[in-house]
Amino acid sequence: MDSTLFSRRRAERFAQLLDEANGGRRHHVRSRADDELVRLVAVGRRFSTDPPPAEVDPDFRTGLRAMLLATAEREGIGAPAGVTGQPSTGRGPLLPAATARRARARGAILVGIAAGAVAVSGISAASENAVPGDALYGMKRGTERAQLALTSSDVSRGQLFLGFARTRLGEAAELRGDAVGFDTVLDDMDADTRQGVRLLTGAAAQRSDPAALDAVDTFLDGQRRAVGALADGASRAERDRARRSLALLDAIDRRAAALRAAIACGLPASTGSDALGPTPAGCPR
Structure with missing residues (x-):
């Protein structure tokens, strides 16, 4: 043998x-x-x-x-x-x-x-x-x-990317006062966030199962508070940069909610895709 x-x-x-x-x-x-x-x-x-x-x-x-x-x-x-x-x-x-x-x-x-x-x-x-x-x-x-x-699996990889985004946020807190380093780390944080969200929303749409979105919701709850705390006491430029990351988190929140609604309607979960993953179809009234 x-x-x-x-x-x-x-x-x-x-x-x-x-x-x-x-x-x-x-x-x-x-x-x-x-x-x-x-x-x-x-x-x-x-x-x-x-x-x-x-x-x-x-x-x-x-x-x-x-x-x-x-x-x-x-x-x-x-x-x-x-x-x-x-x-x-x-x-x-x-x-x-x-x-x-x-x-x-x-x-x-x-x-x-x-x-x-x-x-x-x-x-x-x-x-x-x-x-x-x-x-x-x-x-x-x-x-x-x-x-x-x-x-x-895509779900596990998506959760890892969101974990890396949390790590980048901790690094940004150490780099306040360093304009180049602060911006670079937050750019990396947003990139990790998009990667993780795209994998998790893609898994939810592919399976027509919103379970993968639970990790996105948990991430948003903690990450919003932490990014808001990062802006407290920061310079004006750093606050402006942090607000861009908060705007990304708001967009992810809307996407996850819309995707959940589309799955609940029994419609095809997506009609296309973008940087945040599947773009969900709207439910009929």
Whole structure:
């Protein structure tokens, strides 16, 4: 028996089960390994929804950060995207579409281990408070790209993007007084917001199920308050920039409400699409 082929088939089936567990399309097939793989999927989802607490020793964090900063300075690593002119607002696919699916399948068995490693990694801990201009900021953004690469369903990816938007907002609070850095981070925040909303509204329209919009509503509740607080005590230019982000959140709120109404009417959920995803049809009176 070709053990390599067997392992590949197990990995591909595991990837399918992960997709289904995360809201992806059901494949309506079954293999002899399903009973074992279903248990592994359950373990992976448990780690994703309720990760084990991991405390990093403060002395270790400080020492590791100093070592990484020294290495980055020596090697010339860490020029942050968006500050040096490199594009930072878009997160294109890391692999061509044809190879991305294959790569996910081959690496699916390692997803649980990799997710845990990212969560407790000392390097991730050392870079979690980095902001644009820090040598470790590129590493922080690289960790985010790795999380996206390990996520298969549109709903999960959309929730990740909204989480990144919250992270960008926290960075903006640290950059008040730095006009260029503040604007750049809020641009990235709005781009992450649009990406996440587009994926979640698209999933809701495709399935004619408003459940994916719950994550959008939860995000809006917290993000509006936080952006409003960011504008308090800021300069006039910073307040104007924050208002643009608030206007985007208002537009998302209207889109989510209209999409819910269209789904409730039993109409086709969309008549087209734009930067926020499907544009819903209006309900007849």
